[in-house]
Amino acid sequence: MRLITTIIILCFFSNTFFAQHSYIPFAQPNKFWFYRIFNNHEPAPQSENAYALWTKDYTTIEGKEYLNVYRSYLKGTHPCQFPPCFSPSKPYIFLDTIKIGYLREDTSLRTVNFLSEFISQEECANSEHEVLNFNLNVDDTISKCFRLQLGGEDKVWGPYGAIDSIEDSFIFGKVRKVWSLTVLSIYGMPHITTTRLIEGIGMDLYNVLNFTPEHNFIDFCEGDLFQCHIASSTNITRTSEIKLFPNPTNGIFKLDGIYEVKEARMIDISGRSNLIKVTNNEIDILSYHSGVYYLVLTDRNNHQYFNKIVKF
Structure with missing residues (x-):
């Protein structure tokens, strides 16, 4: 009898737990x-x-x-x-x-x-x-x-991103609603794969x-x-604290607002990062393609500075 009572109580709390599921926002700090x-x-x-x-x-x-x-x-x-x-x-x-x-x-x-x-x-x-x-x-x-x-709508594979099923699952410490959908995978031969939202x-x-x-x-x-x-975690330094000129640039520009650069990186729109040289507060990116890049600088105290640079 005690076992049956325990099972009933567990079922009750389990059903209550899932029934009381409320929306979990995505855009939150930390x-x-x-x-x-x-x-x-x-x-x-x-x-x-x-x-x-x-x-x-x-x-x-x-x-x-x-x-x-x-x-x-x-x-x-x-x-x-x-x-x-x-x-x-x-x-x-x-x-x-x-x-x-x-x-x-x-x-x-x-x-x-x-x-x-x-x-x-x-x-x-x-x-x-x-x-x-x-x-x-x-x-x-x-x-x-x-x-x-993702690739839009392909003649072979059809539209991507259609929801196949919806369920509740316990993921990363919370009961969350989960949507299954199909997307195109680029690895190897292109093929449809299932992912979750x-x-x-x-x-x-x-x-x-x-x-x-x-x-x-x-x-x-x-x-x-x-x-x-x-x-x-590194310090976040506002864009206004470092100046790049001229910006846009044809490939050579100067820095103002940072003393003794320990490391400099250029990051393209795909997220790939490359080390670059800084000589007398001047940077040469003549070999780079036209486009928008992020310049990330680290000074001798390991403070981070960043700004957008446009190469034409």
């Missing part, structure tokens, strides 16, 4: 998403680098409140005989920090918009656009802009905020640095 960058090497893709996206503080733009989104590359090693095979260190260690854009969420509609600091190949992604919709039903599709970034987290395959299919999700955490096993 959330961390971790990604690996893969190449399209044959016969198997190789891991080249890794980074974290994370959120902190709010910014007001044209009367609207946005959540700031940052990206930090991760320290790691290539523990294999034939690299690349990048594996991030644990606990995670941030090597740099740049702002990549802004999030705005409508919790009543359960939609998430993103305003990027980067220039995308898809025109729709160069202004504020919907990246996530946590109010979809079976046979609905993800946003038109994100479908375009997870409430409060996003997609468990791609980075939807600064989209590129080579960036694959590996981990998620929400909380402070200690809770998320992050050993250190």
Whole structure:
């Protein structure tokens, strides 16, 4: 009798627990998403680098409140005989920090918009656009802009991003609604693969905020640095504290606002980072293609500075 009573109580609390499930917002401070960058090497893709996206503080733009989104590359090693095979260190260690854009969420509609600091190949992604919709039903599709970034509608494979099924699952410490959908995988021969859209987290395959299919999700955490096993984080220095001139540039420009550069990196729109030389506060990027880049500088005190530079 006591056993039956216990089972009834457990069933009651289990049903109550799932019935009381309420919406988990996506755009909240102190959330961390971790990604690996893969190449399209044959016969198997190789891991080249890794980074974290994370959120902190709010910014007001044209009367609207946005959540700031940052990206930090991760320290790691290539523990294999034939690299690349990048594996991030644990606990995670941030090597740099740049702002990549802004999030705005409508919790009543359960939609998430993103305003990027980067220039995308898809025109729709160069202004504020919907990246996530946590109010979809079976046979609905993800946003038109994100479908375009995934590949649009292919004659062979058909439309991408259609919702196949919806369920509740216990993921990263919470009961979350989960949508299954199909996307195109670029690795090897192109093929359709199934991924999940997870409430409060996003997609468990791609980075939807600064989209590129080579960036694959590996981990998620929400909380402070200690809770998320992050050993250190770099200082965030505002863009206004460093000046680049001329900007736009034909390839040679000067710096103002930083003393003794220890390291300088150029980051392109795909997220790839390259070391560059600074000579007498002057940088030469004549060999770079035209486009928009981020310059990330580290001074002798390990403070980070960043700004956008346009090469024409």
